[in-house]
Amino acid sequence: MTQPDTAPNEPPKPKRLSSEARRQDFINQAIEFFAEEGFESSTRGLAKKLGVTQPLLYRYFPSKSDLISEVYDAVYVKRWQPEWEPLLRDRSRPLADRLNTFYNVYTNAIFNREWMRIFLFSGLKGVDINRRYMQLVRQRILEPILIEARVEFGLPDIPPKDCEVEFVWVMHGGIFYYGVRDLIYESAISTDKERVIADAITAFMAGLEIKLNRPYQT
Amino acid sequence: MTQPDTAPNEPPKPKRLSSEARRQDFINQAIEFFAEEGFESSTRGLAKKLGVTQPLLYRYFPSKSDLISEVYDAVYVKRWQPEWEPLLRDRSRPLADRLNTFYNVYTNAIFNREWMRIFLFSGLKGVDINRRYMQLVRQRILEPILIEARVEFGLPDIPPKDCEVEFVWVMHGGIFYYGVRDLIYESAISTDKERVIADAITAFMAGLEIKLNRPYQT
DNA sequence: AATTTAATTTGTCATTCGATAAATAAGCAA
DNA sequence: TTGCTTATTTATCGAATGACAAATTAAATT
Numbered sequence: 001m002t003q004p005d006t007a008p009n010e011p012p013k014p015k016r017l018s019s020e021a022r023r024q025d026f027i028n029q030a031i032e033f034f035a036e037e038g039f040e041s042s043t044r045g046l047a048k049k050l051g052v053t054q055p056l057l058y059r060y061f062p063s064k065s066d067l068i069s070e071v072y073d074a075v076y077v078k079r080w081q082p083e084w085e086p087l088l089r090d091r092s093r094p095l096a097d098r099l100n101t102f103y104n105v106y107t108n109a110i111f112n113r114e115w116m117r118i119f120l121f122s123g124l125k126g127v128d129i130n131r132r133y134m135q136l137v138r139q140r141i142l143e144p145i146l147i148e149a150r151v152e153f154g155l156p157d158i159p160p161k162d163c164e165v166e167f168v169w170v171m172h173g174g175i176f177y178y179g180v181r182d183l184i185y186e187s188a189i190s191t192d193k194e195r196v197i198a199d200a201i202t203a204f205m206a207g208l209e210i211k212l213n214r215p216y217q218t
Numbered sequence: 219m220t221q222p223d224t225a226p227n228e229p230p231k232p233k234r235l236s237s238e239a240r241r242q243d244f245i246n247q248a249i250e251f252f253a254e255e256g257f258e259s260s261t262r263g264l265a266k267k268l269g270v271t272q273p274l275l276y277r278y279f280p281s282k283s284d285l286i287s288e289v290y291d292a293v294y295v296k297r298w299q300p301e302w303e304p305l306l307r308d309r310s311r312p313l314a315d316r317l318n319t320f321y322n323v324y325t326n327a328i329f330n331r332e333w334m335r336i337f338l339f340s341g342l343k344g345v346d347i348n349r350r351y352m353q354l355v356r357q358r359i360l361e362p363i364l365i366e367a368r369v370e371f372g373l374p375d376i377p378p379k380d381c382e383v384e385f386v387w388v389m390h391g392g393i394f395y396y397g398v399r400d401l402i403y404e405s406a407i408s409t410d411k412e413r414v415i416a417d418a419i420t421a422f423m424a425g426l427e428i429k430l431n432r433p434y435q436t
Numbered sequence: 437a438a439t440t441t442a443a444t445t446t447g448t449c450a451t452t453c454g455a456t457a458a459a460t461a462a463g464c465a466a
Numbered sequence: 467t468t469g470c471t472t473a474t475t476t477a478t479c480g481a482a483t484g485a486c487a488a489a490t491t492a493a494a495t496t
Contacts, residue, residue, distance in 0.1 A: 019442085038342065040258040042483060053445055055486080064484065120342055123403055124256065124335060134405040162407045163417070169399065169407075170392035170418045177391025178384070185341055187352040189380045189387075199381070200388045202428055207421020237472085260453060271475055273456080282454065438496080445490065452483065460475070466468080 023060050026050060027070050035114040038121055039068055072129045075118050079109055085140045088148060095152045096205050099145070103175055103197045106141075111179040111193070120184065142168040149208055167211060171204040241278050244268060245288050253332040256339055257286055290347045293336050297327055303358045306366060313370045314423050317363065321393055321415045324359075329397040329411070338402065360386040367426055385429060389422040 017025065033046045043064055047054040061067040087102050110116065122130045145168050146160040178196050182188035190196065251264045261282055265272040279285040306320050328334065340348045363386050364378040396414050400406035408414065 022443090038258070040256070043485090044483080052443095054484085055446085056444055058485065059443075117342060120338060123398075124338055124342075130403065131405060134399070134403055138407075163410065163413055166396070166406070166408045166414050167417045167421075170396055170414065171421075172392075173395025173399070174388035174390075174392030177395050178388055180341075181352070181387065181391070185348065185352055187349060188384070189356075190384045192381065195381055196384050196388065199385045199425065199429060203385075203389070203421045203425020206424035206428065207417065210420055210424065211417055240473090261455090262453080272454085273476085274474055276455065277473075440495070441493085443490100443492070445488105447486105447488085449486080450484095453481080454479105456477105456479080458475105458477085460473100462471100462473070464469105464471075466470095 026057070026060055027067070027074055030067055031071050031074060031114050031118065034068065034071055034121070035117040039125065043067075071118065072122060072127065075115055076129055076133050079115065080136070081105075081109065085144055088141065088144045091148070091151065095145075095148050096201055098148070099201045099204075100194075100198055102141075103201065104194060107175065107179060107193060107197070111183060113183045116179060116183045120180070137172070138165065138169075142172060149205075149212065153209060153212055155212055164211065167208065168204075171200055175200050244275070244278055245285070245292055248285055249289050249292060249332050249336065252286065252289055252339070253335040257343065261285075289336065290340060290345065293333055294347055294351050297333065298354070299323075299327065303362055306359065306362045309366070309369065313363075313366050314419055316366070317419045317422075318412075318416055320359075321419065322412060325393065325397060325411060325415070329401060331401045334397060334401045338398070355390070356383065356387075360390060367430065371427060371430055373430055382429065385426065386422075389418055393418050 029050055030046055033049050034041065037045060043057055044054045047057055050057075057067065061070070084102060084106060087105075088098055090098060110119075119130070119133075142165055143160050146164050147157070150157060175197060178188065178193075178200075182191065182193075247268055248264055251267050252259065255263060261275055262272045265275055268275075275285065279288070302320060302324060305323075306316055308316060328337075337348070337351075360383055361378050364382050365375070368375060393415060396406060396411075396418075400409065400411075
C-alpha cells in the first residue's frame with residue numbers, strides 16, 4: 001500500500017499539486033458544481049465543495065465569470081473530438097453504418113449529466129460559446145452528413161439546402177433530446193441507447209432518401 | 219376617442235382592476251419576466267417590470283415560490299388543450315395527416331419564447347410538474363400515436379413496447395428541439411415550420427412501418 | 437535552522453436578496 | 467363631506483452575495 005515518497009537521487013515529490021494542476025482540479029469540480037446548481041449559485045457553495053475558503057478562488061480566477069468561462073471552455077471545446085468528422089466522411093463504409101458509429105461515440109462524449117446541464121444552462125443564458133457550438137455541429141456534423149448522403153444516393157454534389165440541414169437537425173435533435181430525457185428529466189423509458197440511435201437513423205435514412213429525390217420541391 | 223366612464227343607470231366602472239384580475243395580470247407578467255431572467259431573478263426586478271414596489275407582491279402571493287408555482291400552473295396546465303388527443307384518434311383521416319395537423323397546432327401552443335424557456339428552466343430545477351408534463355405527453359400523445367399506427371398498418375392491437383414509445387419520443391423531441399433552436403438558441407435555419415414538421419413526419423412514418431413490421435425484435 | 441516564497445484563511449466591505457411591519461394613499465359607501 | 471376598506475409605499479431586518487486586503491500558515495530553498 002505505502003509507496004516511497006521518492007526514489008533515491010530523484011527530486012523530492014512535491015507535497016502540493018502544481019499551481020496549474022490545482023487550478024485544473026478546481027475547474028473540474030466547478031463543472032460538477034455549476035452543472036448541478038446552476039451558474040447563479042454562490043462561490044461560497046463551490047468553495048465548500050472544494051474544501052477551501054471562498055476567497056481562495058480569487059487567487060486562481062480573477063472573478064466568478066472568468067471561472068465560468070473556463071468551465072465553458074473545458075466542456076465545449078476540450079471534449080470535442082476532431083476525429084468525428086473524418087469518421088463521417090469515411091466512404092469505405094455505408095453511410096448508415098458511419099452514422100451509427102458516430103452517434104454512439106458522440107453520445108458517449110456528451111451524454112453525461114454535467115455536459116448536458118451545462119449546455120442547457122448556458123443556452124438559456126445566451127452565451128456566445130453556445131451559438132458557436134451550434135455552428136460547429138452544423139458545419140462539422142450535419143452538412144458533412146448531407147454531402148455523404150448525396151454521394152451515396154448517386155445525386156449531384158451540390159451544397160445542402162437549408163431545409164435539408166433542418167431535416168438532419170431534427171434527427172440530431174431527436175437523439176439529443178433522448179439524452180435530455182434520460183439525464184436531465186430522468187424520464188427516459190428504454191436505456192438501450194444503441195437501439196434508440198439505430199432506430200432514429202433507420203427513419204432518418206428512409207426519410208432522407210424520399211426528401212432528396214424530390215428535386216422539384218424547394 | 220374619449221368614452222363615457224359609464225352609461226346612465228349603470229354601476230360606475232371601477233377605476234381599479236378587481237383583486238383577482240390584478241393578480242392574474244401579475245402572473246402573466248411574471249411569466250414573461252421569469253422566462254427571460256430565470257427563476258433566480260429577484261422579486262425587485264419583477265416589481266420594477268410591474269411598475270410597483272417589491273413588497274406589494276407579498277400582498278398577492280405569500281412567497282416567491284408560491285408565485286412561481288402559479289407561473290408553472292398557468293404555463294403547463296392552462297395551455298394544454300384536451301382536444302389534441304381526439305384529434306390524433308380521429309380514424310376518418312390517414313394518420314400522417316392527423317400527425318401533421320396535430321404537430322402544427324401543438325407547436326402553435328408551445329413554440330413561443332416564454333413557454334420554451336420556462337419549460338427548460340423548470341426542467342433544470344427538476345420540479346415535479348415538469349415530470350408530470352412528460353408523462354402527460356407520453357400518455358396523451360405518444361402512446362395514442364402508436365396505437366393508431368398499429369391500426370393503420372393492420373397490426374394486432376397490443377400495448378406499445380417501451381422501445382416503440384422511445385421511437386416516437388425521438389420524432390417528438392426532434393420537432394421540439396427545432397423550437398428550441400428557433401426560439402432559445404436562435405439558430406434555426408429555416409423558419410418554415412410546416413415544412414420541418416412534414417419532413418419529420420414522413421421520416422417517422424417510414425421508420426415506424428419498418429420498425430413495427432419486425433416482430434422478432436424485442 | 438533560517439529564510440523566502442507561495443498557499444490559504446480571517447475579517448470585512450458594499451450590495452442585493454426575500455420578507456415583514458408600519459405608514460400612507462386611493463377608492464368606495466354612507 | 468365622513469368614515470371605512472383596500473391598495474400601495476416607505477422603511478427596515480437578517481441573511482447571502484462577489485470581491486478585496488491583511489494576516490497567517492505551510493511548503494520549498496538556502
